[in-house]
Amino acid sequence: MSNAGFENYFRGQQVSLQWLPVLRALALELTASADSAALRQLFFKVGERFAKDVQERFESVQTLSELEEALNEFWAQLNWGWVSFSESKGHIQIEHQALPLAEAFGDEHLLWTVGLLEGFYQSIFVVLGAGESMKVHALDEACADMLVSLQFGPQGA
Numbered sequence: 001m002s003n004a005g006f007e008n009y010f011r012g013q014q015v016s017l018q019w020l021p022v023l024r025a026l027a028l029e030l031t032a033s034a035d036s037a038a039l040r041q042l043f044f045k046v047g048e049r050f051a052k053d054v055q056e057r058f059e060s061v062q063t064l065s066e067l068e069e070a071l072n073e074f075w076a077q078l079n080w081g082w083v084s085f086s087e088s089k090g091h092i093q094i095e096h097q098a099l100p101l102a103e104a105f106g107d108e109h110l111l112w113t114v115g116l117l118e119g120f121y122q123s124i125f126v127v128l129g130a131g132e133s134m135k136v137h138a139l140d141e142a143c144a145d146m147l148v149s150l151q152f153g154p155q156g157a
Contacts (some may be wrong), residue, residue, distance in 0.1 A: 012070055020104065025038075027105040040115035047119025066093065067128070081146070091153030093120060094136070098146050114138040114148055124147045 030039055057074060061067045072082045081098030101113040105122050113139075122136040128134035135155040 010112070023104045025104055027109045029080075031044050031109065036112045038107075039112040040118075043113055043115030044119035044122075045152075047116040048123045049119075049122075050116070050122035051120045055124065058124050059127055061128065080102075094150040094152060096148045096150070099148050102146065110143055110148075111138075111140055114140075114143055114150075117148055117150060121150060122151065 030042075034042070054074065055156050058067060058070050061070055064087070068083060068085050075082055080100060081096060083094060083096045084094045086095075094132065096117060099117070100114065102110045105113045118136050118138055125136065130152075133152060136150055136152045139149045139151055
């Protein structure tokens with residue numbers, strides 16, 4: 001099977017068929033009602049709320065490696081792919097693979113649905129002691145299909 005065939009098969013398994021048409025219709029209605037920036041902020045808030053419901057799983061981690069391991073256990077339970085962290089120039093690079101957002105809402109909506117991960121990871125880092133000047137943001141040019149690249153570090157840097 002080609003890489004494209006494998007990817008199509010995998011993506012087809014990511015979202016329950018009972019919810020796929022509902023989520024796609026929701027995405028269309030949302031984009032008819034608000035611009036991408038407002039939708040990204042809405043999804044950021046959803047991500048924050050999502051993280052608050054599970055944050056106790058991560059409160060005791062001491063290292064970035066432990067956080068990665070704990071998050072990957074969590075994401076595996078949800079079939080939401082996996083994450084890897086790396087440190088670079090005062091930032092933490094976050095690579096989230098096999099995320100179902102593009103499949104669930106449509107590829108064309110990934111740049112605002114990614115707000116969900118921004119809010120989720122921001123909340124987790126705050127629980128671990130991050131100050132207000134430290135922010136998570138997606139690297140829009142590096143978000144495509146089943147890979148979302150984010151960065152955590154000083155705001156505006």
